[in-house]
Amino acid sequence: xxxxxxxxxxxxxxxxxxxxxxxxxxxxxxxxxxxxxxxxxxxxxxxxxxxxxxxxxxxxxxxxxxxxxxxxxxxxxxxxxxxxxxxxxxxxxxxxxxxxxxxxxxxxxxxxxxxxxxxxxxxxxxxxxxxxxxxxxxxxxxxxxxxxxxxxxxxxxxxxxxxxxxxxxxxxxxxxxxxxxxxxxxxxxxxxxxxxxxxxxxxxxxxxxxxxxxxxxxxxxxxxxxxxxxxxxxxxxxxxxxxxxxxxxxxxxxxxxxxxxxxxxxxxxxxxxxxxxxxxxxxxxxx
Numbered sequence: 536x537x538x539x540x541x542x543x544x545x546x547x548x549x550x551x552x553x554x555x556x557x558x559x560x561x562x563x564x565x566x567x568x569x570x571x572x573x574x575x576x577x578x579x580x581x582x583x584x585x586x587x588x589x590x591x592x593x594x595x596x597x598x599x600x601x602x603x604x605x606x607x608x609x610x611x612x613x614x615x616x617x618x619x620x621x622x623x624x625x626x627x628x629x630x631x632x633x634x635x636x637x638x639x640x641x642x643x644x645x646x647x648x649x650x651x652x653x654x655x656x657x658x659x660x661x662x663x664x665x666x667x668x669x670x671x672x673x674x675x676x677x678x679x680x681x682x683x684x685x686x687x688x689x690x691x692x693x694x695x696x697x698x699x700x701x702x703x704x705x706x707x708x709x710x711x712x713x714x715x716x717x718x719x720x721x722x723x724x725x726x727x728x729x730x731x732x733x734x735x736x737x738x739x740x741x742x743x744x745x746x747x748x749x750x751x752x753x754x755x756x757x758x759x760x761x762x763x764x765x766x767x768x769x770x771x772x773x774x775x776x777x778x779x780x781x782x783x784x785x786x787x788x789x790x791x792x793x794x795x796x797x798x799x800x801x802x803x804x805x806x807x808x809x810x811x812x813x814x815x816x817x818x819x820x821x822x
Contacts, residue, residue, distance in 0.1 A: 540621045540622075540623075543621050543622055544621075544622050544623050547622050547736070548661045548690075549686075549687065550686040550687060551684070551686060551687060551688065551689035551690070551737055551738045551740075551741035552684055552686070552727070552735060552736060552737035552738070552741055553622065553735075553736050553737075554727065554729065554733060554734070554735050555618045555733065555734040555735075555736065556729075556730065556733050557730070557732055557733065558612070558614045558615060558618060558670070558732060558733060558734040559612075559614075559670060559731075559732035559733075559734070560614075560732075561732075563605060563608060563609065563612070564672060564731060564732050566604075566605035567605050567606075567609065567670070567672055567757060568672050568755070569605075570603045570605050570606065571634050571636065571672065571755050571757070574593055574599075574634055575591055575593065575634060575636055578591065578593065583638065584709075585705070585708060585709065586708055587641060587642055587708065587709050587710045588641070588642050588643065588644050588645055588707060588708055588709070588710050588718075589635065589637075589644055589703070589708055590635050590636045590637035590638060590641065590644075590753075591634055591635055591636045592633050592634075592635060593633060593634040593635075594631060594632075594633060594783075595631060595632030595633060595634060595757070595759070596631050596782075596783040597783060600797075607794060607797070609670070609757070609759070610629050610759075610797055610800060611796050611797055611799075611800055615668065615734065618734060618736070619736070619761075619763055622736070622763070624763035624764055626765070626766045626799070627761045627762065627763045627764075627765070627800065628761065628762045628763075628765040628766075628776075628800055628801065628802045629759070629760075629761055629762075629797075629800040629801070629802070630665070630760040630761065630762060630776070630780045630783060630802065631759075631760055631780065631783040632757060632758060632759035632760060633757070633758045634755070634757060635755065635756050635757070635758055636753050636754070636755045636756075637679075637680045637745065637748045637753060637754050637755075638748065638753050639748055639750055639751050639752055639753055640748065640749065640750075640751075641680070641747065641748045642710040642713070642718070642747050643680070643718055643744065643745060643746055643747040644680070644744050644745035645699070645707045645715070645717035645718055645744060646685075646695050646699055646716075646717045646718075646721055646742055646743075646744045647699065647700075647701075647703065647707075647717070647742070647743070647744070648688070648689070648701075648739070648740050648741060648742045648743070649665070649667070649739045649740070650665075650739055650740035650815065650817065651665075651739075651779075651813045651814065651815050652664050652665070652772070652775065652811065652813070652814070653814040653815065653816060653817045653818060653821075654811050654812055654813075654814035654818075655771070655772055655775065655811050655814075656820075657768060657769065657772050658740060658817070659690075659817075659820045659821060661690065662764055662767070662768070663738050663739070663763055663764060664739065664762065664764075664768065664772060664776070665738075665739035665760060665761070665762055665776075666736055666737060666738055666739060666760070666761055666762075666763050667735075667736070667737050667739060667758050667759070667760060668734060668735075668736050668758070668759045668760075668761055669682065669734065669735040669736075669737075669756050669757070669758050669759075670732075670733075670734055670756065670757045670758075670759070671729045671730070671731055671732070671733055671734075671735075671754075671755075671756050672731055672754075672755040672756065672757065673731050673752075673753075673754045673755055674728075674729070674730050674731050675728050675729050675754055676728045677726055677728070677746050678746075678748075678749050678750055679746075679748050679749070679750045679752065679754045680745045680746045680747060680748035680749075680754055681726055681727060681728040681729070681745065681746055682726070682727040682728075682729070682735060682743060682744075682745055683721075683724050683725070683726055683727065683743060683744045683745060683746060684724065684725060684727055684737065684741060684742065684743045684744075685721055685722075685723050685724050685725075685741070685742040685743075686723065686725060687723070688723070688740075688741055688742040689737075689738035689740040689741040689742075690821075691821070691822070692817070692821045692822050693721075693722070693723070693742060694722065695716070695717075695721055695742055696816075696817055696821065698716050699715075699716060699717045700717070701815035701816045702815060717744075721742070721744075724744075726746070739760070740817075762776055762802065765802065770804075770806050770808040771808045771809065771810070771811055772811070773804045773806070773808070774804055774806065774808040774809060774810045774811075775810040775811045775813075776802060776804070777802050777803070777804035777810075778810040779810075779813070780802050
């Protein structure tokens with residue numbers, strides 16, 4: 536039975552994530568691996584010591600995007616844009632990204648959600664403000680640290696909302712307390728193993744984590760943050776997004792060499808609405 540776009544949209548809203556298979560072609564997959572290797576080789580050892588559970592957390596901003604052709608291509612990758620359109624998002628905007636490499640024999644990633652707009656009423660609706668797009672550069676499974684999610688936790692309160700830190704604290708990143716509830720099994724969790732080149736898209740407010748990497752090989756994911764429905768968000772939400780992403784946007788020098796194809800993906804707000812204060816903890820409207 537063929538899965539329609541309507542089916543995909545309903546599943547995305549209900550579960551909070553959707554897996555698109557075989558999005559990246561072999562050529563760009565190879566190029567992104569080379570880029571990741573180069574960028575990560577330039578990091579100081581202390582960076583990895585501070586990120587034991589997350590792995591590397593290297594920022595991908597517009598400057599880096601224009602430095603590497605593979606990233607330039609990825610931001611407006613046609614198969615990705617087509618996948619977003621299948622979910623009903625025709626005018627996505629790009630914010631920033633991260634190169635995340637989980638080293639061999641590294642601990643699990645803690646349970647967290649990345650919502651920071653909980654003072655915005657939109658966060659309590661099915662309209663996503665911010666979504667993660669995770670491009671896996673290696674096959675993943677339970678042994679090497681595949682993704683874990685709690686379906687539906689973006690729209691329904693979960694016990695973890697009241698028990699885990701809303702912030703990526705030093706203690707969580709360094710794995711100083713393995714007994715912390717953020718590292719334990721959670722009610723309703725499922726594993727999301729993928730193949731290299733697959734794309735997992737999810738609400739920023741969806742609880743997610745990752746298993747420990749118990750293998751001798753690292754595993755890498757590029758996590759790109761998009762605002763898929765930016766143009767249809769309320770003005771105050773647009774103002775908030777534009778304010779928060781200001782530091783990741785184009786400099787004058789970068790603008791001079793930007794490809795025209797990326798212009799529609801830039802976050803631009805020219806109104807006079809006041810940004811809403813960041814709030815990392817959901818209120819009682821999340822039931």
